[in-house]
Amino acid sequence: MELIINGHRKQVEIEPDTPLLWVLRDELGMTGTKYGCGLAQCGACTVLVDGQATRSCVTPVEAVVGAAVTTIEAVSDDPVGREVVEAWVRHQVPQCGYCQSGQVMTATALLKQSDKPSEEEIAAAMVNLCRCGTYNAIAAAVRDVAGVKS
Amino acid sequence: MMMRRLAPHGGPLPDQPAKLSRRGFLGAGAGALVLSVALPIGNARAQAARIVPGTRVSAFLEIRPDNKVMFRSPFIEGGQGIFTAMAQIVGEELDVNPAQFIVECAPPGPDYLLTMGARFTGGSMSVRMSYDTLRRLGAAARLMLIQAAAQRLGVPAASLSTKPGQVIHASSGRTLDYGAVAAAAAKLPVPSDAPLRSGADFRWIGKPVARLDVLEKSTGQARYSIDLSVEGMLHAAVQHAPRLGLEPASLTNEADVRAMPGVHSIHRLPGAVAVLANSWWRARRAVETLTVTWAEPAGAIVMPANFSSQAHRSKLKTTQGDGIAFETEGDVAAGLRGAARVVEATYEAPHLAHGQLEPPSALARFNKDGTLDLWLPNQAPEMFQAAAAKVAGLTPERVFIHSPILGGFFGRHFLYASANPFPQAILLSKAAGRPVKLIWSREEEFLRDALRPMGVARFRAGPDDAGLPVAMSAVAVGEGATGRWYGRQPGKVDSSAVEGIAGKPYAIPHRRVGQIHVDDPAVIGFWRSVGHSMNDFFYETFFDEMADAGGQDPLVLRQRLLAHSPRHLTLLDAVVDLSGGWRRGPFQATDGSRRARGVAMASPFGSEAAAIAEVSLRSGEVVVHDIWVAIDPGRIVNPAIVEAQINSAVALGLSTTLLEEVVYADGQPQARNFDGYPILPPDRMPRVHLRIIESGAAMGGIGEPGLPAVPPAVTNATSVLAGRRIRSLPLSKAGLT
Numbered sequence: 001m002e003l004i005i006n007g008h009r010k011q012v013e014i015e016p017d018t019p020l021l022w023v024l025r026d027e028l029g030m031t032g033t034k035y036g037c038g039l040a041q042c043g044a045c046t047v048l049v050d051g052q053a054t055r056s057c058v059t060p061v062e063a064v065v066g067a068a069v070t071t072i073e074a075v076s077d078d079p080v081g082r083e084v085v086e087a088w089v090r091h092q093v094p095q096c097g098y099c100q101s102g103q104v105m106t107a108t109a110l111l112k113q114s115d116k117p118s119e120e121e122i123a124a125a126m127v128n129l130c131r132c133g134t135y136n137a138i139a140a141a142v143r144d145v146a147g148v149k150s
Numbered sequence: 151m152m153m154r155r156l157a158p159h160g161g162p163l164p165d166q167p168a169k170l171s172r173r174g175f176l177g178a179g180a181g182a183l184v185l186s187v188a189l190p191i192g193n194a195r196a197q198a199a200r201i202v203p204g205t206r207v208s209a210f211l212e213i214r215p216d217n218k219v220m221f222r223s224p225f226i227e228g229g230q231g232i233f234t235a236m237a238q239i240v241g242e243e244l245d246v247n248p249a250q251f252i253v254e255c256a257p258p259g260p261d262y263l264l265t266m267g268a269r270f271t272g273g274s275m276s277v278r279m280s281y282d283t284l285r286r287l288g289a290a291a292r293l294m295l296i297q298a299a300a301q302r303l304g305v306p307a308a309s310l311s312t313k314p315g316q317v318i319h320a321s322s323g324r325t326l327d328y329g330a331v332a333a334a335a336a337k338l339p340v341p342s343d344a345p346l347r348s349g350a351d352f353r354w355i356g357k358p359v360a361r362l363d364v365l366e367k368s369t370g371q372a373r374y375s376i377d378l379s380v381e382g383m384l385h386a387a388v389q390h391a392p393r394l395g396l397e398p399a400s401l402t403n404e405a406d407v408r409a410m411p412g413v414h415s416i417h418r419l420p421g422a423v424a425v426l427a428n429s430w431w432r433a434r435r436a437v438e439t440l441t442v443t444w445a446e447p448a449g450a451i452v453m454p455a456n457f458s459s460q461a462h463r464s465k466l467k468t469t470q471g472d473g474i475a476f477e478t479e480g481d482v483a484a485g486l487r488g489a490a491r492v493v494e495a496t497y498e499a500p501h502l503a504h505g506q507l508e509p510p511s512a513l514a515r516f517n518k519d520g521t522l523d524l525w526l527p528n529q530a531p532e533m534f535q536a537a538a539a540k541v542a543g544l545t546p547e548r549v550f551i552h553s554p555i556l557g558g559f560f561g562r563h564f565l566y567a568s569a570n571p572f573p574q575a576i577l578l579s580k581a582a583g584r585p586v587k588l589i590w591s592r593e594e595e596f597l598r599d600a601l602r603p604m605g606v607a608r609f610r611a612g613p614d615d616a617g618l619p620v621a622m623s624a625v626a627v628g629e630g631a632t633g634r635w636y637g638r639q640p641g642k643v644d645s646s647a648v649e650g651i652a653g654k655p656y657a658i659p660h661r662r663v664g665q666i667h668v669d670d671p672a673v674i675g676f677w678r679s680v681g682h683s684m685n686d687f688f689y690e691t692f693f694d695e696m697a698d699a700g701g702q703d704p705l706v707l708r709q710r711l712l713a714h715s716p717r718h719l720t721l722l723d724a725v726v727d728l729s730g731g732w733r734r735g736p737f738q739a740t741d742g743s744r745r746a747r748g749v750a751m752a753s754p755f756g757s758e759a760a761a762i763a764e765v766s767l768r769s770g771e772v773v774v775h776d777i778w779v780a781i782d783p784g785r786i787v788n789p790a791i792v793e794a795q796i797n798s799a800v801a802l803g804l805s806t807t808l809l810e811e812v813v814y815a816d817g818q819p820q821a822r823n824f825d826g827y828p829i830l831p832p833d834r835m836p837r838v839h840l841r842i843i844e845s846g847a848a849m850g851g852i853g854e855p856g857l858p859a860v861p862p863a864v865t866n867a868t869s870v871l872a873g874r875r876i877r878s879l880p881l882s883k884a885g886l887t
Binding site: 009022025031035037044060072075088092101102123128130136137139 | 227228230231359360363365366367368369370371372373374375377379385411429430431432505506507508509555556557558559589591592593694761790794797798799800801802805823824825829830831832833835837838
């Protein structure tokens, strides 16, 4: 089947119910998107599918045929994504870093849909887990890009 | 051993895996080096015996022509910021901006045994154990560069100085980049008398230097063990026995599974079955499709089929006695007899999972020369090397351990029999004759994690007529992780079982801390702050009961019992000041909610910490609004990283306070993923406020010490709101309304 990943067309021969996550990681060698739980609990596997934050560990690859998939590898190609990454660096967000691909992609989806999200919208969108507890730094970075005063 | 990995530099090693590069360093071009030499392999053992850890500059540093510095860290980076701290410490003395550093975890070797004669990343020890040594190392390297520059320029070394990355000859205005003289410097002997920079002149130590890895971790470029691949590699997934100790007896649908897409082979392993396939998802789907009958081998030690958390908790709580004394002062029995009253309580804390977000993995590759390369998450490369060598049937120097950064650890990646995937990866690679990367699914991880032990503590204390405690007896019941893995001496208390009940600074004239050992049927391990993770909860919440029994305010009583210790009084004053003044409550907040505050202290890993938590209840759920932390680690290297670590420790401590509990029933953990084992989500993270006190005392740890005071501070506040003492975690089980 043909996928559109970060603007490039990719051919993959795979069972259609394979989770997108494992197509990215094992078939395409794109390991920036992380496996954490496989149950859409933690959000480490978040990618954008037509701009929507999507948990790739429970998304069958056949469901994204024809859709534009954006992964962390291309986040800096997007102007909003670049701003998010810059805020992540400015606020020194990551600790172990393992969840941060998903956090950055989730924040990018939010800020692409609404350049001035409210505190409530930020809280509703930023629900990914971080075992290192970088939550306050994540919130500060998102507010920074959104121009929200905490 | 290490020599093979240390040379030659500037190009891929002949057997370097095709898809792996030594991050950033390969591709630099030939002749890149260097302050680096290799030991001849034949002399390795003899040389190793003569090496003083932390002194051989060439084992740690490479300076490239472009002035980038590669540092081989004795410690692994897992989020605690140690790679940046290493660059700050070494860079300060070497006179190189830490931003110019590339840091990797060093391979096994005698140079890196800087943790009490061994090497591990744990116990919040990395900086405090290596700080002086690595400053001297950086200073020695700088002097070698100066000496090499003196020869090059034909001037006395004394006429030269440095600025970041350059040797300067001030009188002629000439400069030489470090990279230009590094090769010559490498040939010089390592001086032992290099001058150290004065603390007043520090530019990077003690400053909030930016972390080296933030950009790559924000853009998905950081590579963890789970991300690695090598040419010809097969993917492996396992299905473990539901109870530890069971063995696979029969597989009823082997042929069907072998016919599934991408499947290479099916394997029986000790306590597990495995499938090798051409992708991990296919391997996982196949191994989970296998129908396995599990058998209990005669005489094997297994997780009992009737083991339950509830039964073990009852056993701990009903085990009577005072145990073996660990800490004794005065005469507790006499003290209690003389007290105005006696207050007694029993506390308990559950098993906990590590829940690091990167599931464990291991990548094994046997090379043509019979050596083994192993990439795996680990906190102790030499220990893993020795263990892997046994599994592989090789001598340790023929096993090359690679230690990628860790996607969280919190104690998860020590050597725990049955809890590390690498023995399986080695056996599978050997069986298949190909490299194998094994990943444990989150479900297999929950089945085989090495848990924080379950613990119980019984207290008795006697306040006098004025409400001051004259005597306290504490008995910890359970098992410590240190004794489990490093040998328990009969008749002796494992300090990891009592730390945080013992070692408290309060002046109580008669006191005794004892321990009763009861085997924990679960596989237990080290978990961030180890014994302190529960014992300070036990002690500091009982402290408030004791204060209440004597009619004392818990903060005032702490201050009175610490009157002898200016360091602790300063710490308490700092946390109270940071929180805007002490008020226990209940009080009404501006949003109308009814709130209370709790205070607690801890003395973990060489540091001193105090925390105040402000809490309300909403529909029976504990809401933690703010946590104020004051910490005195003596001296620090990076205040920004300290702040990040305190946030992290607060989050993990709070997660266990509110939510976490591993529940066993019928010998099996009931939760196999985060849906059944919730961890702190973002909307329950409080504001965190920090004051760092650099008292100048001996340097303490940072990674763990922020945690132990959090559970008791939150629980003390919650008990005020509930109007009853809460003696068990997590609070989600406390039946609050």
